Amino acid sequence: MTRKLLDRVPATSARTRATTSLPGADQAAHERIIAAQVKTKVWLELDGGFVIGDGGVRLLLGIVRHGSLAEAVRELGWSYRHAWGYLRQAEARLGVPVIRTRAGKGTARGMELTEAGHLLMERLRALRDRIDEALGPSGPTAIEVAARGRRAARRETRRGARR
Numbered sequence: 001m002t003r004k005l006l007d008r009v010p011a012t013s014a015r016t017r018a019t020t021s022l023p024g025a026d027q028a029a030h031e032r033i034i035a036a037q038v039k040t041k042v043w044l045e046l047d048g049g050f051v052i053g054d055g056g057v058r059l060l061l062g063i064v065r066h067g068s069l070a071e072a073v074r075e076l077g078w079s080y081r082h083a084w085g086y087l088r089q090a091e092a093r094l095g096v097p098v099i100r101t102r103a104g105k106g107t108a109r110g111m112e113l114t115e116a117g118h119l120l121m122e123r124l125r126a127l128r129d130r131i132d133e134a135l136g137p138s139g140p141t142a143i144e145v146a147a148r149g150r151r152a153a154r155r156e157t158r159r160g161a162r163r
Contacts, residue, residue, distance in 0.1 A: 040138040042128050044120070051093045052086075052120060054128065055145040059083055060113060060121040063099065067110040077146025090120070 043053035062072025073083045098117035
């Protein structure tokens with residue numbers, strides 16, 4: 001596929017490039033291209049539908065770390081509603097629970113991952129690690145992940161206001 005795309009790009013002669021570039025512009029462009037960072041997004045799909053992505057893995061890790069969805073979303077900067085919907089969508093797509101609540105009082109109460117949740121988290125973490133090993137850290141930053149959750153929460157709020 002790449003070869004076919006490259007075949008369609010017209011070759012430019014050195015003379016054409018020289019007349020259309022400013023002195024030093026090629027060097028500056030070269031330096032900017034070299035300085036550009038590679039960014040990747042990783043997600044899992046099942047039957048063509050989104051299951052979980054980089055942000056979801058951070059959410060699951062937060063649940064494991066804190067034992068609480070509320071604490072995990074606070075750490076991520078997502079709304080509780082967005083995170084709850086995100087997890088329910090993943091569970092619907094997979095057909096199995098990813099999280100379960102822990103009954104009890106005080107610190108005994110909270111949330112934990114099911115076996116499927118742990119497998120899901122580990123699968124995507126392993127893929128992300130392999131990509132980052134090859135390219136260097138290329139996934140979304142914590143700020144970028146948080147921004148996605150806030151954008152989704154604003155969309156949900158606007159939708160609710162229209163109803």
